[in-house]
Amino acid sequence: MPWRRLPVGRIAALAALLVAAVVLARGVPGPRWKALRPGLEFAMLTGDPYCRRGSSAIAMLRIDPARARVRIHHFGQTPGGRPLDAVEWRRVTGADAVFNAGQFLPDWSYMGVLVCGGQVVSRRVHPKFKAALASDPLDGGSGARVLDLEEEPIDPENLRWREMAQSFMLFDHTGRIRVRNSDKVANRTAVGEDKSGRLVAFVTEGGYTIEDFARLIQKSPLQISHAMAMDGGSESQLCVDTGDFRYTCLGGLTRGASSGDPPAADAPLPAVISVSAR
Secondary structure, rough: OOOOOOOOHHHHHHHHHHHHHHHHOOOOOOOOOOOEEEEEEEEEEEEOOOOOOOOOEEEEEEEOOOOOOEEEEHOOOOOOOOOOOHHHHHHOOOOOOOOOOOOOOOOOOOOEEEEEEOOOEEEOOOOOOOEEEEEEEOOOOOEEEEEEEEOOOOOOOOOOOOEEEEEEEEEEOOOOOOOOOOOOOOOOEEEEEEEOEEEEEEEEEOEHHHHHHHHHHOOOOOOOOEEEEEOOHHHHHHEOOOOOEEEEEEEOOOOOOOOOOOOOOOOEEEEEEEEEOO
């Protein structure tokens, strides 16, 4: 019987197709979460192909509201009485992590409702901001949520949470994108709520348009049901320090866990969100 050469090229092509089929069947693998404390995890997500400028890496904090406390802080409540960057805010609060809250005016006034530890800093309901990060309900219990204000409007005379920061929706639980398309590219911060009721904070190392950022979060393997945006640009900041793990991103300037002193921020923050899980 004569020797027949094996069709190596065809076999290799078939093997590649089988591998691709297996990958598609299993889906895109999710991020590898690092447990920082009970109820608090950290991971990185790649933002390709949505990233328009700089690093496509996105830092994420996953927060279990039943085990970690989410609080909101305003510079008027600090001993120095001045806006701070995320690194300074983390030191002042003693929290495990701090990231920026929503938008503000040049005179540092918050552009929406802001409640910090039961103290109402601003009752001004921004008519176009249809989301709020809320924590510690006044009717008892604990926990934190991303509220869709189209479904749960704010009554400025009856604010039912001890902690609240109003901002705008990225997308809602129906999948509807709630931001207008824009060519503006900037660093971004967002908070989403997944289908298990956990919060996930996203802070980008590079620049994204707001619509691309919304679609990235929506299509990620994290099962985010709805998400809201916080401030962006140089104000998009995150500082994590649990003793044995450190990560800092200040408007695109980053330091990882093995680096030394964090970089200096270009922009102070009048209000921040802190997370403590001790």
